Amino acid sequence: MVPNALFVACVALLAAPLGVHSLWPIPRTLSTGSEGLKLAHGFAIQFQGSLSHHAPADLKAAVSRTLYQLKHDGLERLVVGRAGADTDKIAKARQLNALKVELVASASNNILGITQNANLPIGMRDEAYTLHVPADGSPSVLSANSTLGLFRGLTTFSQLWYTSGSTIYTVEAPITIWDKPAYPYRGLMLDTARNFFPKADILRTLDAMSYVKASTFHWHIVDSQSFPLVIPEFPELSAKGAYAPDQVYTPADVQEIVAYAGARGIDVMMEIDTPGHTSAISASYPEYVACPDARPWASFANEPPAGQLRLASPSVLTFVQQLITSVLKELPGPYFSTGGDEVNLNCYKMDNITQTQLVQHNQTFEQALDTFVQATHKPILGAGKVPVVWEEMALNNNVTLSNDTLVMVWISSANAKAVVDQGFQIVHAPSDYFYLDCGAGGWVGDFVAGNSWCDPFKTWQKAYSFDPLANITSDQAHLVLGGEQLLWTEQSSPSNMDSIIWPRAAASAEVFWTGNTLPSGNATSTSEALSRLHDLRYRLVQRGIRAIPLQPHWCALRPHACDLTA
């Protein structure tokens, strides 16, 4: 391990002028110079030590992608005059021939790949790395305790460079970085049920996530509107619940997505939301669903169509357990979410079968819900994994959760405190900071004045200003695993997927990687961050991600010229 004491010591030693406007998230510790350095034509990334003969395939692939990015990013520095502004520095720059990549203190023949690291229990993942880029042309060195750390370092290395014609260079050598994330869970949630997203769009999003060192893809894969997940043991679910035969995720698709994510340091946390948000199951198993498409929908669900699993039915419990068991087989990661948001009591009140079953079992609604949740968590715990729920399961309804349950705080950032007070680990997913869909107007029909329920639009500045430890005591800080931005897709599709996510989702990626302190020791601020986020946005575009501009290009070329009081 990179010793923590040494890490802390280096924070002090390297507290240097803030540099490398190209890095996002900004490393925890960073020292930069002001000399030019350019990549030699034969620039190579070379494995050292045990990696020379035993580099995992996914690390080799990551090196290949890094070399491709260095060659093809083609990003000119965002200054007036662009690459032309650096002509003098480029002329004087030394040439860098190699980046040497090594694992620290490892002589193992059995090196864990990036993928295996990404799927470890979250506390066991080691993402730390050090990177030194001398200005004199001697080899750069990237070292880490794990291939996952090396991958994060390669990601950083790929962001250091600009292009001028065929020259690939930096103007801030020498560069020394000691880096590791402040929080292990840095996520993005995608809802693939309100509207469908082909596999290619998800893979591209995973690429973009990896560029900002995200660690978790929270896949809200099914919901009341559609059930695109193909589960071989229950083929009717998608056959009748998907929007179209070609709008599904087969086991092979899931495997490909999970593997693609893992190779990019991203764990896939799938969610099968229960008992609410399950109307789509009524198409194949009508006997399992209460109040399917009941009207008026607003009385029975937060959005149409209504429909919830009959939570008091023993056969439903068996069905859900079998369903979760089947899905878990395909997922190597440590987490699985059973959702649990927005359970609607009216739906069960109007359902005679549920009412009869409650009487038969002599249960209240809350008791039945408790039984249901514990039943659904049983296969997860049995598989050695951690169940994940939305905040209502912890805060409402007196549900009994196992101590290590991970709770997603979504309704309001103000609710985080109440959840950690119960001793649960949390992920920040608050609608008031991190919901990417807010502000796009109402989508409900026949409602001219309708607006987004979570207005206004959550700007990157708002997301970036989030404090993960607000109202949380230092004793509780260890319960905060991180956070995620979320895209609910009532009004989204591949058409706007990139533009509604990027670069905004980079805001939380930095909040939870860097924390609230810059390498300089100063607090993070949107004022400091803006020029780096511009840089990331333009680099994302160069890499094929349709990220939107944050300002007129005129402003992007002139840091602070478009500040409020400039």
Added chain:
Amino acid sequence: MVPNALFVACVALLAAPLGVHSLWPIPRTLSTGSEGLKLAHGFAIQFQGSLSHHAPADLKAAVSRTLYQLKHDGLERLVVGRAGADTDKIAKARQLNALKVELVASASNNILGITQNANLPIGMRDEAYTLHVPADGSPSVLSANSTLGLFRGLTTFSQLWYTSGSTIYTVEAPITIWDKPAYPYRGLMLDTARNFFPKADILRTLDAMSYVKASTFHWHIVDSQSFPLVIPEFPELSAKGAYAPDQVYTPADVQEIVAYAGARGIDVMMEIDTPGHTSAISASYPEYVACPDARPWASFANEPPAGQLRLASPSVLTFVQQLITSVLKELPGPYFSTGGDEVNLNCYKMDNITQTQLVQHNQTFEQALDTFVQATHKPILGAGKVPVVWEEMALNNNVTLSNDTLVMVWISSANAKAVVDQGFQIVHAPSDYFYLDCGAGGWVGDFVAGNSWCDPFKTWQKAYSFDPLANITSDQAHLVLGGEQLLWTEQSSPSNMDSIIWPRAAASAEVFWTGNTLPSGNATSTSEALSRLHDLRYRLVQRGIRAIPLQPHWCALRPHACDLTA
């Protein structure tokens, strides 16, 4: 001409059950049946009469594009079961072998093309057409007084059809349409100065505009941030004012865009905004610009950078006149805009040269502005064209405008009345209904709490609910030429161009084509419109326009199921 009396008579005759969910904008008069009809494999579009030998090239091209769309749209009907729901009707459907296309009462050898029609003075454009699609397999007939009308009819025809496998069919034959627009100006404004848009993106947008029968592309081509327009007589303007050497519009680009638009029934109305919004000119002609990039910018401009033409300088007047004269040569249409919004008095107060010139000429600011505007309009009027201004030029500052000046009402829809009270023709472009950029959050730097000045997001429902004649007397109604939705691009680029414009901009396209009355005689409503707008959105996607979904796909398949009170 299609006789107006006959047109009105047909409105009554054809007041039939509302059909053809696929049409947007919905025709003024429409009759549909419920029989199936499918295109024969050898389906052809055949010119009749004078067109047989003298069809203009742009009409021939439009026919080719229509045939391409019929073959490639590949849109399944938006119902549960999609194409499968229509199996029975398709099996019974007759085959349609031909659409006959004819000009009414024209035997001329010199038929005006679509392009020539689109560039006529706005009152002289005839966009009316009639279309009859019998159910019995006998040829369909499209007729109009002009090729522009025929083009509108081809656009309608292309929207009638769905796809089931290799079958192209409708389930609503017979169909009879008498149609013509309620307002001649149906526009979209694009700002290509805050961020640059390559030619290909503009051409694609023109295609999408033509699909909803838009008539005017309002091209806000330059602004304070950049000057991408290449003017051969003033090459330094773009050489120093464009963002990059390849981020310009050459005369050849402008010609191509104008020709592409014209062939699709769209006139290009270019705007060179003056005297404000001209900071970019200071890069090449610093002597012409007051307060360039003055700080704090908020004291001198509505957004950075500050900078306005020295309106009291005779050499500036000469320069602007020459500039406008040069640009006008490339533009065949009847309109040219000199802008005139957001002129900032402080900028001139701090500019010693302007103050000195005002004293020399013994002019107040208002008098100088009046002189300036009249001077800039002189070459426009001299070329037989109509000057266009933003509303401030009519409502503030006592500027003298020629009677036929066209005024764009943008600050608020409430200001339309004041402008028409002065006797000016107007185009509705109100920020409170039609600004596509609103609601995306603040973009000014170092301002965490910043939101869009024109919050909230303008939904399609809001735009669609616009009443062109609100507060306007019947005597004044003729002054309303139409309206447009507008995209200011501080936070937009090709990345989100399609998704921020479409399908929202279709809302005004229908408001100003159809007016506020449906073919049934009922008032238009978002409730009726939604399923048609879904249909358009899915068709746009099939045609390569990245239009966003308005609702979950589940709702799109089930009209009214997601209404507020459903």
